[in-house]
Amino acid sequence: xxxxxxxVSYGAxxxxxxxxxxxxxxxxxxDGKAMSKGLMINCKSVPSPDEDTITIAVEASRNMMRxxxxxxxxxxxxxxxxxxxxxxxxxxxxxxxxxxxxxxxxTVADFEFxxxxxxxxxxxxxxxxxxxxxxxxxxxxxxxxxxxxGDALEYSASAGxxxxxxxxxxxxxxxxxxxxxxxxTPDFWRREGQMYPRHGGRFTGEPAYFKHIMNGAKGLLERxxxxxxxxxxxxxHQPNGKFPSRVAKQLGFGDAxxxxxxxxxxxxxxxxxxxxxxxAAILDEAKPGDRILAVAYGSGAGSDAFDIKVTDEIDKYAxxxxxxxxxxxxxxxxxxxxxxxxxxxxxxxxxx
Amino acid sequence: xxxxxxxxxxxxxxxxxxxxxxxxCGRYYFPRRSICPVCxxxxxxxxEEVKMKGTGKIFSITEVHDALExxxxxxxxxxxxxxxxxxxxxxxxVIDCExxxxxxxxPVRATLRKLSxxxxxxxxxYGYKFVPVKEKAP
Amino acid sequence: MRRVAVIGxxxxxxxxxxxxSFREIGIKAGLMAVADANITADKxxxxxxxxxxxxxxIEQEHIGALIADYAGLARDNVPATRIEAAGASxxxxxxxxxxAVAAGMHDIVVVGGAEKMTDVSDxxxxxxxxxxxxxxxxxxxxxxxxxxxxxIAKRHMYEHGTTRExxxxxxxxxxxxxxxxxxxxxxxxxxxxIVMGSTMVASPLRMFDCAPSSDGAAAVVLCPLEVAKNxxxxxxxxxxxxQASDTLALHxxxxxxxxxxxxxxxxxAFAMANITHKDVDVAEVHDNFTISEILxxxxxxxxxxxxxxxxxxxxxxxVEGEIAVNTSGGLKARxxxxxxxxxxxxxxxxxxxxxxxxxxxxxxxxxxxxHNVGGTGATAVVHLFRRV
Numbered sequence: 001x002x003x004x005x006x007x008v009s010y011g012a013x014x015x016x017x018x019x020x021x022x023x024x025x026x027x028x029x030x031d032g033k034a035m036s037k038g039l040m041i042n043c044k045s046v047p048s049p050d051e052d053t054i055t056i057a058v059e060a061s062r063n064m065m066r067x068x069x070x071x072x073x074x075x076x077x078x079x080x081x082x083x084x085x086x087x088x089x090x091x092x093x094x095x096x097x098x099x100x101x102x103x104x105x106x107t108v109a110d111f112e113f114x115x116x117x118x119x120x121x122x123x124x125x126x127x128x129x130x131x132x133x134x135x136x137x138x139x140x141x142x143x144x145x146x147x148x149x150g151d152a153l154e155y156s157a158s159a160g161x162x163x164x165x166x167x168x169x170x171x172x173x174x175x176x177x178x179x180x181x182x183x184x185t186p187d188f189w190r191r192e193g194q195m196y197p198r199h200g201g202r203f204t205g206e207p208a209y210f211k212h213i214m215n216g217a218k219g220l221l222e223r224x225x226x227x228x229x230x231x232x233x234x235x236x237h238q239p240n241g242k243f244p245s246r247v248a249k250q251l252g253f254g255d256a257x258x259x260x261x262x263x264x265x266x267x268x269x270x271x272x273x274x275x276x277x278x279x280a281a282i283l284d285e286a287k288p289g290d291r292i293l294a295v296a297y298g299s300g301a302g303s304d305a306f307d308i309k310v311t312d313e314i315d316k317y318a319x320x321x322x323x324x325x326x327x328x329x330x331x332x333x334x335x336x337x338x339x340x341x342x343x344x345x346x347x348x349x350x351x352x
Numbered sequence: 353x354x355x356x357x358x359x360x361x362x363x364x365x366x367x368x369x370x371x372x373x374x375x376x377c378g379r380y381y382f383p384r385r386s387i388c389p390v391c392x393x394x395x396x397x398x399x400e401e402v403k404m405k406g407t408g409k410i411f412s413i414t415e416v417h418d419a420l421e422x423x424x425x426x427x428x429x430x431x432x433x434x435x436x437x438x439x440x441x442x443x444x445x446v447i448d449c450e451x452x453x454x455x456x457x458x459p460v461r462a463t464l465r466k467l468s469x470x471x472x473x474x475x476x477x478y479g480y481k482f483v484p485v486k487e488k489a490p
Numbered sequence: 491m492r493r494v495a496v497i498g499x500x501x502x503x504x505x506x507x508x509x510x511s512f513r514e515i516g517i518k519a520g521l522m523a524v525a526d527a528n529i530t531a532d533k534x535x536x537x538x539x540x541x542x543x544x545x546x547x548i549e550q551e552h553i554g555a556l557i558a559d560y561a562g563l564a565r566d567n568v569p570a571t572r573i574e575a576a577g578a579s580x581x582x583x584x585x586x587x588x589x590a591v592a593a594g595m596h597d598i599v600v601v602g603g604a605e606k607m608t609d610v611s612d613x614x615x616x617x618x619x620x621x622x623x624x625x626x627x628x629x630x631x632x633x634x635x636x637x638x639x640x641x642i643a644k645r646h647m648y649e650h651g652t653t654r655e656x657x658x659x660x661x662x663x664x665x666x667x668x669x670x671x672x673x674x675x676x677x678x679x680x681x682x683x684i685v686m687g688s689t690m691v692a693s694p695l696r697m698f699d700c701a702p703s704s705d706g707a708a709a710v711v712l713c714p715l716e717v718a719k720n721x722x723x724x725x726x727x728x729x730x731x732x733q734a735s736d737t738l739a740l741h742x743x744x745x746x747x748x749x750x751x752x753x754x755x756x757x758x759a760f761a762m763a764n765i766t767h768k769d770v771d772v773a774e775v776h777d778n779f780t781i782s783e784i785l786x787x788x789x790x791x792x793x794x795x796x797x798x799x800x801x802x803x804x805x806x807x808x809v810e811g812e813i814a815v816n817t818s819g820g821l822k823a824r825x826x827x828x829x830x831x832x833x834x835x836x837x838x839x840x841x842x843x844x845x846x847x848x849x850x851x852x853x854x855x856x857x858x859x860x861h862n863v864g865g866t867g868a869t870a871v872v873h874l875f876r877r878v
Contacts, residue, residue: 016448048447049425050465054478058464086476095478099367099464331448331486342425349424362626383627412648412746414640415693416632420620421613423632431637431692433741441741443624443641445632456648467630479631 005130006171006311007164008070011063012280013056013142014160014267014328017046019340021155027337028150035155040241044158044268046335047144049343051159053082054092056273057142058099060163063322064138065100070165075102076134079124080110081117081272082161084144088192096140106134114188115237116298117141118162118272123178123304125166136167143271148196149346156240158268162276172314173283173292177307179220181212188299199299205243208301213237213247216303217295221251224307228252232290235261235278237297239269247295260285261294266329279308281325288312355470359477366479369404369462371440380404382440406462407485408436415451422468434460434482445481459485491592495718495725495878498527498711499837504825505675506608507705512548513560516604519707519830520561523600527711527721534563535596537570540583540603541829546618548606557602576622577778579603580832581862581871584710585731588873591712602709603834605827615703619828622865624739636700636779638740638866640692643781646747647694649796652784654694656799658685660780661698661822663808668819670849675704675825699780701820706827708834718878724844729765729857730874732758740866747796749867752789756861759872760791767791770874771855772842773813774835776863777820783807786861787815790872814852817842832862832871843877 020043025032036042047056057080065072080092093108111117111124118141125137142161147153166175187208190197200208213236221227228234234253236244241264248258261278263270270277275296282292292308341347362383364370371382375398376391382404388395413432416423423429430446432454446454447465454460460482469476500522502515510518516539524531537558545551554570563570573583580603587601607615620628620635628638646652662682668674685698711721718725734754740746760766767790775790777783784798792813793801801807807815818824818838821831839858841847847855858875 048465050445050447050467050481052466052476054476055465058478062464095367098363101368359630411741412641412645414637414644414695415690416634416637416640417690417692418616418634418636420617420629420632420634428690429632431631431633431641433641433746443628443631443633443638443739443741456644467632477630481632 004171004174005126005166005168006174008136008167008169008171009064009068009165010162010280010283011060011065011067011322012162012277012325012328013059013063014045014277015047015051016332017048017335017343018043018332019046019335019337023337024155038242039155040245040265041156041268042265043334044156045160045270046340046343047159051144052086053084053142053144053161054086054095056144056159056161057092057096057140057163060142060161061096061100061138061140064163064165066321067318068165070136072100072102073105075136075138076106077125077128077137078102078106078108079121079138080140080142081113081121082110082141082143083112083114083117083190083271084146085110113302114298114300115271115274116296116302116304118276119296119304122164122166123180126175126178129166129168136165139164139166141272141276143273145269145271146196146344151196153197153199156269158270160267160270160277161273162280164276170313171311172317173308173310175306175308177220177224178304179216179223180302180304181215181219182302185301187301204299208299209239209243209297210247212301212303213295213297214250216305217251217293220293220305220307226307230291231257231293233260233282233286234258234293235275235282236295238262238264238274238278241265263325277325284319284324284326286310286314288314356475359475367464369406369480370401371404373400373402374398375400380438380440382436382442404436404438404440408434408460410446410454410456410458410460411435411441412456413446413454430454432482446484447481448483454484461485492594493715494588494591494712494728495715496710496728496836496840496875497713497718497721497725498523498529499840500526501673501708501834501837502706503673504704504706504827508608510705512544512550512604512606513556515606515705515707516557516602517560519604519709520600520602523709523711529598529711529721531562532566533598534568534600536590536599537561537563537568538583538587538599538601539570539572540579540832541572541605542574542576542579543618543621543828548609575869576864577776577828578832578862578864578869578871579829580708580834581860581873582733582832582869584832584836584873585733585871587712588728588731591714598711598713600709600711601833602707603830603832604707605829606705607703607827608705627739634692636695637692639779639781640695641740642746642785642866643694646781646784649747652799654686655682656803657694657699657780657784658682659802660777660783661685663802664777664816664820664822667809667817667850668823671819671824674819674823675702676819676823695779695781701778701822701826704825704827706825706830706834708830708837710833710836710840715878725878726840726843726875727878728873729876730759730763732756732762732872734758734870736868738865738868743867747785749785749789749863749870751867751870752786752861752863752872755870755872756790759874763874765857765874769857770813770859771857772817772839772852773815773859773861774818774838775815775861777816777822778826780822782863783815783820790859790861809850809852817847817850817852832860835860835862836873839875843875
């Protein structure tokens with residue numbers, strides 16, 4: 001009998017601090033309101049000085065564990081995808097492993113592929129579970145991405161993450177198919193030791209984001225013999241609110257399908273956390289039988305597409321044991337640019 | 353100054369709130385100790401490692417303005433003595449709230465955050481801090 | 491046990507002594523005490539030195555040997571011991587000296603305390619001072635030393651109704667006393683408004699609620715009571731000594747508004763002296779923070795638990811009050827070179843009992859008390875003195 005691999009549990013975390021494009025624009029002499037409109041971003045999330053990708057990954061993973069009764073010692077693998085791992089050498093995943101008490105009988109590694117490192121981790125866990133190598137795998141996409149001061153990316157680069165427990169028992173949603181489209185395309189990159197990434201301006205559009213997302217989506221739709229109307233929800237990588245809306249339209253998705261997973265307007269671009277958080281927001285309200293198309297994009301470049309079906313198990317799922325994505329957007333605190341710059345380590349401190 | 357082993361050794365308590373229960377007298381303690389302060393040698397062999405749930409109440413709280421160097425970016429910040437549901441008390445920062453939101457008696461829960469880092473090239477230390485618990489049940 | 495007397499006292503000015511090294515200030519105080527006791531070096535049988543953290547402040551350990559050497563006593567191989575109990579280092583050093591003489595081990599000993607705190611930055615100094623608390627479970631988690639005392643103050647205000655004004659009154663009184671003490675670090679009188687308007691350190695404690703960092707040293711000479719009159723006209727007998735410990739971390743205390751160590755040490759000292767708190771005329775207590783004095787006067791038995799603030803507000807602890815507390819100016823105004831503080835308290839009490847305290851003299855002072863605390867109350871040492 002074919003094992004149905006899928007999502008057993010999920011958890012999300014977004015820091016409570018926000019800053020608006022207007023406030024950023026005010027400092028750099030840019031029309032922030034116009035930026036906000038152009039990007040379809042009302043505000044972006046900012047991590048507190050005591051948060052980083054490790055603490056975000058831990059909280060998302062703990063939220064994931066709170067909602068299920070899986071014994072953490074049965075987790076065989078943990079992969080954390082991010083482009084802002086606190087260490088270049090020393091994994092984020094080991095701290096997560098200790099913090100959810102999965103250590104020591106498991107394998108861990110950190111992933112990097114710009115914004116699709118988290119979904120690449122999901123695919124890896126699918127393989128490990130599906131082949132019987134592990135009983136449960138954890139895939140986390142989390143980031144505390146930075147944009148260079150005054151650069152366009154500063155208006156959107158934000159922080160957040162989501163974790164997924166992949167297994168084959170009591171899955172609340174099956175991942176029926178995954179397809180990836182990958183090329184070597186230098187649209188956005190960051191060299192070792194550099195604080196801020198660089199990008200190719202308009203090159204990041206058509207030849208990068210749109211080409212890979214469209215091919216990823218189309219590739220999956222072909223292989224599953226489905227079209228947009230077969231899906232209840234769709235979520236695409238969201239570096240801003242505009243790009244995924246355009247993709248959705250081009251693929252034939254309506255506002256009702258896309259609305260729930262579109263978080264960029266209120267949290268900005270959480271990079272490796274973007275599609276994972278969008279998927280979490282969808283699962284927060286999905287019903288049995290709902291079908292979800294999720295397509296992540298990572299610069300460099302590639303897309304991961306998933307065909308996900310919600311099961312009856314979701315009605316028994318203890319979602320209330322951890323905050324929903326909506327609840328994570330309550331109790332916000334808006335910052336001025338100076339405090340934001342202090343929090344994000346953009347101010348040169350004396351002493352070192 | 354490299355202090356990796358000193359911090360690493362306490363991670364089970366700092367990450368996962370591992371304390372202990374003395375099975376000779378039934379009292380809970382945090383953090384770990386070699387013997388129960390009440391039972392002394394009678395407790396040897398009867399110490400059971402126990403994880404605190406992480407929920408508790410604020411016992412006393414202050415807003416720190418004159419901070420140690422590691423905490424410069426967060427000052428002023430709140431520090432409290434928190435009484436765990438199980439009984440033991442601990443000291444820790446209270447975060448993600450305004451000073452007016454919290455006082456003696458406010459329920460809180462533990463979460464993992466960065467405590468400090470040994471400079472830009474050193475080890476990062478993580479441990480518990482406390483967030484106020486919202487009114488409705490999580 | 492033999493009876494023991496103080497026959498000589500000495501102390502440097504307390505403050506930022508930029509021109510003087512640790513060795514210089516230690517020796518200065520010792521010389522003054524030895525001169526005051528009218529003894530020659532060959533009479534000194536042992537040295538006891540209280541010091542909290544020379545290893546971090548000036549990167550020097552082995553303080554006993556250092557002081558013996560620079561006191562010129564190493565030539566005669568005089569035994570020298572360094573005693574450490576954070577803020578109680580000085581008081582504890584006194585206890586070691588007292589015990590040695592009482593037990594008949596030595597006849598004449600010199601007990602001193604010294605600290606040089608200003609050779610490091612303020613940040614470094616704060617970190618060093620916070621090592622008196624529980625490093626792993628208080629400091630690492632974000633609690634500074636003042637923050638821990640602020641937590642005590644907050645809870646004391648919550649449980650006993652102590653007010654912000656009453657805390658200020660401790661500092662006001664001590665500055666008033668300091669203005670009458672030529673050796674005090676701060677000799678300026680202050681007002682409630684100045685205290686309550688000063689920079690916030692950790693709510694509710696502000697800058698003027700906290701003792702300063704200081705350089706300084708103090709020393710005393712002890713000998714058996716039976717020969718004391720050979721050296722001084724007014725020997726002062728140490729009639730009681732008590733020491734106690736409590737949990738290192740504040741959050742592990744039975745009641746954070748009570749220093750059980752103070753209570754236990756006081757009980758032991760009073761028992762040894764066969765007197766009660768009612769017999770005490772003048773007391774030097776450990777006011778590194780204003781709240782600490784309030785706890786001290788309660789835990790030493792002068793006032794009921796929770797009444798310390800009211801008593802201070804009512805002036806009951808002034809020079810002319812029911813019990814004169816910190817006539818020297820206390821740690822707050824006289825200064826707090828950590829290892830020296832416990833001995834500076836003894837110098838003040840002996841001065842009072844000799845009738846030599848000038849403007850701040852307590853009338854007919856016959857019995858005095860010193861109270862020295864380490865950390866947030868993990869160590870307490872209490873001594874009782876009587877004019878002979």
